[in-house]
Amino acid sequence: MSKMKIRIYGDPVLRQVSEDVTEFDEELQKVTTEMVAAMIDNEGVGLAAPQVGILERFLVIGLPVEGDEDKRRIFVIINPEILEHSEESVIGEEGCLSLPDITEDVSRYNSIKVRFQDIFGEFHEIATEGYFARVIQHETDHLEGVLLVDRISPLKRSLLRGKLKRLREQQKEINVKA
Numbered sequence: 461m462s463k464m465k466i467r468i469y470g471d472p473v474l475r476q477v478s479e480d481v482t483e484f485d486e487e488l489q490k491v492t493t494e495m496v497a498a499m500i501d502n503e504g505v506g507l508a509a510p511q512v513g514i515l516e517r518f519l520v521i522g523l524p525v526e527g528d529e530d531k532r533r534i535f536v537i538i539n540p541e542i543l544e545h546s547e548e549s550v551i552g553e554e555g556c557l558s559l560p561d562i563t564e565d566v567s568r569y570n571s572i573k574v575r576f577q578d579i580f581g582e583f584h585e586i587a588t589e590g591y592f593a594r595v596i597q598h599e600t601d602h603l604e605g606v607l608l609v610d611r612i613s614p615l616k617r618s619l620l621r622g623k624l625k626r627l628r629e630q631q632k633e634i635n636v637k638a
């Protein structure tokens with residue numbers, strides 16, 4: 461099991477804006493490898509650095525491979541920048557490792573063009589749509605301190621008020637114990 465602790469709603473680190481990565485060193489390789497393990501252990505499809513307490517602009521994604529449940533396509537995305545997006549948005553269900561037991565319909569751009577760096581600092585540009593585009597948008601939101609509960613209607617958020625309050629309170633207890 462991964463030793464990384466995933467930060468839960470109520471932890472102030474999730475609300476901070478992250479800084480660009482400038483050093484593409486062994487430490488970055490180590491941390492992203494640990495994040496991939498933590499993501500898989502926790503059955504997530506994505507994990508952004510702030511979710512493990514690191515305020516830097518990188519994230520990992522493990523896309524399920526159709527027809528093979530045990531396989532994932534792993535992406536390590538550093539300093540992502542969404543360059544273009546479709547006019548059209550689509551609604552889809554999302555969850556978040558920092559918001560346990562919450563799934564909500566969230567509207568996202570259907571397609572995006574994103575520039576990012578890989579683990580060696582090389583630049584890449586990809587155009588993608590659908591589920592992958594959704595996951596990238598969700599994870600890049602984390603780098604701005606934005607969570608999926610910020611992307612739903614005030615009515616839906618008010619319905620979640622009790623659950624969110626419980627998460628915040630559990631968070632306080634964890635911090636007191638730690």
Ligand SMILES: [Zn+2]
Binds near residue numbers: 556558602
């Ligand atoms: Zn998330």
